[in-house]
Amino acid sequence: MSPTLLRIYHNNRCSKSRAACQLIAEKGVAAEIVDYLKTPPSRDELRELLGKLGMPAADLVRRGEAAFKEHYAGRSLSDEEWLDALVAHPILIERPIVVRGDRAVLGRPPEKVLELL
Numbered sequence: 001m002s003p004t005l006l007r008i009y010h011n012n013r014c015s016k017s018r019a020a021c022q023l024i025a026e027k028g029v030a031a032e033i034v035d036y037l038k039t040p041p042s043r044d045e046l047r048e049l050l051g052k053l054g055m056p057a058a059d060l061v062r063r064g065e066a067a068f069k070e071h072y073a074g075r076s077l078s079d080e081e082w083l084d085a086l087v088a089h090p091i092l093i094e095r096p097i098v099v100r101g102d103r104a105v106l107g108r109p110p111e112k113v114l115e116l117l
Contacts (some may be wrong), residue, residue, distance in 0.1 A: 006031040006116065008107075009041065009097040010047075010096055018098040020107035024098070031098075040090035043083050049097060050079075052104035057082035060106075061092050067091055 006024060009032050010017045024031050034041075041049065050057055057079045062068060069088040077085065086093050096107040100116040107113045 005100070006113075007099045008033050009036040009090065009093070009095060009099075010034060011095045014095050016108055016110055019110040020098060020113045022094045023110050023113055024117070027114075029117055036095070037090055040087070041093075044088050046083055046086055046093075049099065049104055050103060052099060053097070053106060053115060055106075057091065062092050062094050065089075065091050079115055 006029055008017075008024070008031050012018060012035065016095060021031070021033065046057070046060075050060065053060070060076065061072070061074075061082060071089070072085055072092075094106055095110060096110075096113075098105050098107050098113045098116055101109070101114060105112045105115050
């Protein structure tokens with residue numbers, strides 16, 4: 001990925017994700033949009049994203065999802081176990097994640113993406 005190009009890990013059903021994409025488009029910035037439910041990041045990609053975000057895997061987990069409640073609620077998992085969970089159930093990945101070069105932000109609120117523009 002070019003250091004100037006933005007990559008957005010996006011779910012079109014998510015209002016925050018749509019709002020972040022709209023904000024980026026309004027600024028006229030080119031972006032590669034990755035529908036991460038159709039093309040989920042690999043374990044290595046997730047590890048790299050977490051490094052750029054500066055957060056542990058547990059902080060990237062959407063705890064309101066049915067898959068979380070069914071499989072992980074009440075459990076204490078290591079970073080590696082959370083990575084396994086995110087690979088097995090990509091719906092658990094918080095969104096949107098916006099990447100530019102060696103930096104990334106979680107677009108919650110969507111205005112957080114402005115840090116990368």
